Amino acid sequence: MSEQSPSAAHDFIGKEYAAGFVTDIEQETIPPGLDEAVIKEISERKNEPEWLLDWRLQAYRRWLEMPEPTWAKVDYEPIDYQAISYFAAPTGDKPKSLDEVDPELLRTYEKLGIPLHEQEMLAGVERDPDTPRVAVDAIFDSVSLTTTFKKELQEHGVIYCSFGEAVENHPELVQQYLGTVVPPSDNFYAALNSAVFSDGSFVYIPKGVRCPMELLSYFRINAQNTGQFERTLIIADEGSYASYLEGCTAPMRDENQLHAAVVELVALEDASIKYSTVQNWYPGDEEGNGGIYNFVTKRGVCRGARSHISWTQVETGSAITWKYPSVILRGDNSVGEFYSVAITNNHQQADTGSKMTHIGRNTSSTIISKGISAGSSSNAYRGRVRMNPGAKQARNFTQCDSLLIGGKCAAHTFPTIESQRSDAIVEHEATTSKVSEDQLFLCRQRGIDAEKAVAMIVNGFCKEVLRELPMEFAVEASKLLEVSLEGAVG
Amino acid sequence: MKLLELRGLVASVDEKQILNGIDLTVNAGEVHAIMGPNGSGKSTLSNVLAGRDGYTVTEGDIELMGTPVNGMSVEERALTGLFLGFQHPIEIPGVTNMEFLKVAIDSHRISIGEEEMNTRDFMVQVRDISKRLELSTEFLKRFVNVGFSGGEKKRNEILQLMLLRPRLAFLDETDSGLDVDALQVVAKGINEFRSGDNGVVLVTHYQRLLNYIDVDFVHIMVNGTIVKSGDAQLAHEVEAQGYAGLGKA
Numbered sequence: 001m002s003e004q005s006p007s008a009a010h011d012f013i014g015k016e017y018a019a020g021f022v023t024d025i026e027q028e029t030i031p032p033g034l035d036e037a038v039i040k041e042i043s044e045r046k047n048e049p050e051w052l053l054d055w056r057l058q059a060y061r062r063w064l065e066m067p068e069p070t071w072a073k074v075d076y077e078p079i080d081y082q083a084i085s086y087f088a089a090p091t092g093d094k095p096k097s098l099d100e101v102d103p104e105l106l107r108t109y110e111k112l113g114i115p116l117h118e119q120e121m122l123a124g125v126e127r128d129p130d131t132p133r134v135a136v137d138a139i140f141d142s143v144s145l146t147t148t149f150k151k152e153l154q155e156h157g158v159i160y161c162s163f164g165e166a167v168e169n170h171p172e173l174v175q176q177y178l179g180t181v182v183p184p185s186d187n188f189y190a191a192l193n194s195a196v197f198s199d200g201s202f203v204y205i206p207k208g209v210r211c212p213m214e215l216l217s218y219f220r221i222n223a224q225n226t227g228q229f230e231r232t233l234i235i236a237d238e239g240s241y242a243s244y245l246e247g248c249t250a251p252m253r254d255e256n257q258l259h260a261a262v263v264e265l266v267a268l269e270d271a272s273i274k275y276s277t278v279q280n281w282y283p284g285d286e287e288g289n290g291g292i293y294n295f296v297t298k299r300g301v302c303r304g305a306r307s308h309i310s311w312t313q314v315e316t317g318s319a320i321t322w323k324y325p326s327v328i329l330r331g332d333n334s335v336g337e338f339y340s341v342a343i344t345n346n347h348q349q350a351d352t353g354s355k356m357t358h359i360g361r362n363t364s365s366t367i368i369s370k371g372i373s374a375g376s377s378s379n380a381y382r383g384r385v386r387m388n389p390g391a392k393q394a395r396n397f398t399q400c401d402s403l404l405i406g407g408k409c410a411a412h413t414f415p416t417i418e419s420q421r422s423d424a425i426v427e428h429e430a431t432t433s434k435v436s437e438d439q440l441f442l443c444r445q446r447g448i449d450a451e452k453a454v455a456m457i458v459n460g461f462c463k464e465v466l467r468e469l470p471m472e473f474a475v476e477a478s479k480l481l482e483v484s485l486e487g488a489v490g
Numbered sequence: 491m492k493l494l495e496l497r498g499l500v501a502s503v504d505e506k507q508i509l510n511g512i513d514l515t516v517n518a519g520e521v522h523a524i525m526g527p528n529g530s531g532k533s534t535l536s537n538v539l540a541g542r543d544g545y546t547v548t549e550g551d552i553e554l555m556g557t558p559v560n561g562m563s564v565e566e567r568a569l570t571g572l573f574l575g576f577q578h579p580i581e582i583p584g585v586t587n588m589e590f591l592k593v594a595i596d597s598h599r600i601s602i603g604e605e606e607m608n609t610r611d612f613m614v615q616v617r618d619i620s621k622r623l624e625l626s627t628e629f630l631k632r633f634v635n636v637g638f639s640g641g642e643k644k645r646n647e648i649l650q651l652m653l654l655r656p657r658l659a660f661l662d663e664t665d666s667g668l669d670v671d672a673l674q675v676v677a678k679g680i681n682e683f684r685s686g687d688n689g690v691v692l693v694t695h696y697q698r699l700l701n702y703i704d705v706d707f708v709h710i711m712v713n714g715t716i717v718k719s720g721d722a723q724l725a726h727e728v729e730a731q732g733y734a735g736l737g738k739a
Contacts, residue, residue: 437543438580444564445540445574446594446650447601456593460584460633 017317018483019249020282023108023222027141030087032225036060039195042087046164046198049171059184059194066188072351073380073412074320076256076293084258086196088141088223101145109138112249114218116146133213134245134472135160137201139230141223144199149213157206158242160215163231166202173204177235181264181301181328189260189295189322193229200230200261205240205271214243214470219261221250221281221292227258234264236271238304243274245473249317250282254290256319257282261296269304269331274312276469278477281317283484288347288376291319298325299355302334302363310337311354312468314477316484319348324382326355329363329391336365339465341477343458343484344377344409353382353400353414358391358424369400370462373409374485380412385426387419395425402432403461405454405485433461455482491518491556493571493658493689494539498550501538508534510714511550516658519686523700523725524693526711527733532693533577534714536662540574541567555657569601571657573650575664579643582634587646590634591616591653598654619652622682624675641672648679659683660691665699677702697729 030041039060043053068079090102098106098116109116116138135149137160144162153160159170166174184194201217221228236242250257259281265273275298284291294317300309311325327336338354356365365385373379381400402411417426435457443453458481459466466474494516501509508531516522526532538545539552541564552559554570562570582590596606617627623645635643644664651659661680665673680703684690692699700708700722708724709716712733718724 433583436580439582441540441542441564442576442580442582443590443594445568446590446654447565447568447597448593449565449597452593452597456585456589457582460582460586460589463584 017252017282019112019280020252021111022251023104025102025104026091027088027223028091029085029223029226032085033082034084034086034196038086042196042198045087046167048167051175052167055179055184056195059191060196062185063188063191063195066191068188072322072382073378073414074322074349074351076320079258079293081192083225085223085226086229087198088226089143090140090145098146105140105145108220108222109218112218112220114138114216114247116148134216135213137162137215137217139199139201139217139219141198141221141226141228144201153211153213156209156212158209158211159202159204161202163197163200163202163233166233170202170204173235174202174233177233177264177266179264181266181299182262182297187297190262190297193231193260193262193297197229197231197262200232201234202232203234203242203244205236205242207237208239210240211242214245214472216245216247219246219248221257221259224253225255225257227260229259230261232261232263234273234275235266236268236273236307238268239270241272243276243470245276245278245470247278247280249280250292252282252285252290256284256291256293258293258295259318263296263298265300265309267300267302267304267307267309267334270306271304272308272310273300274310275300275325276473277311277313277315278469278473278480279313279315279317279321280480283317283348284319284346286346288319291348292317294318294321294323296323298323299328300326300336301328302331302336302360304334305331305360306333307331308335310339310468312339312465313341313352314465314469314480315340315342315350315352316480318350321348321350321352323352324355326357327365328357328359329365329394330359331363332360333362334360335363338365338367338369339468340369341372341462341465341481342370342379343372343481344374344379345484346375346377348375348377350378351380351382353380355384356386356396358385358387358394358396361390361392362394363391364395365397367396367398367400368464369398370465371400371402371411372405372458372461373402373411374405376408378410378412380414382414384416384418387421387424387426389420391421391424393423394421397427399429401430401461403458404432404434451482451485454485458485492516492553493518493555494691495553496550499538499547499552500549501534501545501547503534503545507548508714509538512714512716514709514716516689516691518657518689520707521684521690521692521703521705522707522709523705524691524709524711524716525695525697525725525728528695530711531714532711533662535711536574536660536693539567539572539660540564565597569598573654573656573659575647575651575659575661577663577666579635579647581636583636585634586631587634588616588630591630591650594650595653616649616653619649622652623649623679625649640667641669644668644672644676645679648676652679652683655683656688658689658691660693662693663695664692665694665696673699674702697725700725
């Protein structure tokens with residue numbers, strides 16, 4: 001997130017990526033390399049109970065046997081997992097209050113426009129009594145620095161804290177739900193994450209509670225040669241509601257950095273979770289050097305009847321994005337939604353989409369995917385809709401639209417539909433369009449410069465998705481779209 | 491004040507020479523009509539003036555508001571005060587007319603160091619112009635030119651003209667595809683726009699638009715040059731004799 005306008009962002013670092021600065025602080029890192037000793041050290045540093053260490057080690061042993069997936073439409077040099085450091089944290093004990101946080105770190109969040117003081121607002125959001133407040137969990141490399149509004153949330157019974165604190169203070173909840181949606185053996189990166197995960201966020205909304213504010217987790221990679229492996233678990237108990245946002249940025253570095261997160265959502269009967277992402281990891285430079293490999297597993301389970309999970313993502317960053325936020329519709333009449341904007345420029349590659357697995361009766365899902373490709377980038381939508389035998393009268397609607405800017409980029413769609421029900425209704429619509437020279441000429445003749453014109457057309461193209469975002473995020477997302485497309489036209 | 495001056499303009503498209511030496515001066519307060527048969531280079535002239543990619547000036551000069559346009563981009567020329575009315579306005583799906591107009595007017599304001607237009611003032615102004623052009627406010631919420639009838643597209647061009655208030659309006663076949671009622675509305679808009687400070691060039695195939703707009707000069711363009719210039723009377727001669735006779739003059 002940035003408080004700068006796109007043009008100011010240019011001045012800031014002379015490049016398009018405004019969040020690309022490095023915070024100069026002392027950090028402790030575990031030296032590069034991965035073996036059981038490293039996992040033990042991570043677990044020890046986090047004071048974890050024995051069961052969690054065993055869980056990690058089992059995941060690690062499983063990971064060793066798993067092949068790296070190659071089916072995605074992305075192309076990169078093999079990753080050397082022994083060259084990555086799996087833990088980095090600012091030196092010293094975890095600060096007990098904001099006063100103890102290194103001022104350099106506070107300045108970092110100020111620059112990024114993330115409010116760590118409870119009286120502050122998200123950058124770019126006007127102070128308006130109607131604007132919902134935002135509680136922030138700030139994750140810096142492998143640790144959470146602080147979580148705001150904890151006390152006020154506690155009064156409503158809402159638990160919002162770092163994953164590490166949840167393990168310490170609510171072990172029964174963690175143990176009950178961890179790995180139930182994305183088991184460690186799910187895939188290569190999920191197994192790796194399960195072995196080495198560091199901080200992430202934990203949310204529990206008790207029965208019948210509507211969480212009184214937006215929950216924002218802000219992930220920042222700072223250290224060099226370090227991967228970030230966060231783990232997020234959100235549980236919405238019966239009849240509850242939560243809106244969770246995540247944002248992410250990283251410095252501009254010449255080497256690629258790995259981000260392999262796992263997010264698990266559990267919605268019980270009549271519960272609803274709205275999960276919004278604005279992903280702005282460093283995308284690499286114009287020649288395709290550097291940038292984050294964003295290999296993420298996100299899945300939610302609608303466990304109870306009439307539960308509802310909605311994913312909204314705006315993916316502007318990362319050198320490579322590999323993620324498929326999915327919903328397992330187990331409860332009868334449950335609803336799953338996926339709204340996505342994925343934008344690729346220069347040499348970025350994205351392979352993203354969703355899986356909707358219908359198990360319960362009368363379940364319905366919607367997938368709206370908007371892919372925008374510019375420069376020499378590649379953008380793929382990959383989706384799977386499955387109607388299981390018990391999913392009586394299940395429905396899915398999928399729409400995937402691609403917009404091409406310039407002649408060197410590519411868009412692909414890989415939709416799969418597996419239906420074992422004759423009464424299922426599955427609709428799929430797809431379009432591909434191009435920002436035409438005629439459109440740009442009309443805009444420019446009206447005094448609108450080409451980049452602004454492209455941004456306006458792209459924003460129009462994405463409107464259906466952007467309007468799903470909470471207001472404060474929508475403003476930011478629109479700005480980001482504009483910045484990511486800089487240089488996309490002549 | 492000279493708004494436009496062309497001196498011996500020769501220009502080509504895809505290396506094919508289309509304009510073969512055009513001289514034309516438009517002063518503030520004047521309305522000109524450029525008439526000519528299909529393929530005479532009228533649309534090429536408007537694209538060349540606007541600085542569109544692929545249209546190359548090979549000889550002669552273009553001055554807009556007294557400044558040579560060499561090296562000026564499409565948007566710079568627009569912000570200097572040149573407005574092109576399109577013969578076939580293009581559709582922009584996803585972008586509402588309202589957003590488009592707001593971004594366009596703000597671009598103009600920012601270029602002269604003013605602030606973006608306050609949304610309320612903008613709405614008041616746009617609604618007023620829409621009313622005068624007999625366009626419903628619903629029309630403003632629709633995507634730019636998407637699903638518009640021919641008449642709506644042309645009225646939308648005039649709406650942009652009246653909102654942006656350029657110094658020089660170069661309107662390419664604004665009358666084509668309009669029924670009599672729409673033609674009158676469009677003409678009314680142009681008449682409301684014209685003033686002692688600005689200039690209008692109507693590029694047209696037919697004389698009928700001139701029944702509703704008083705023009706000061708008429709130029710006949712054939713094969714990429716202006717073969718004859720005169721006053722409004724010349725348009726009637728064209729109507730009576732056709733272009734063929736005039737081309738030889």
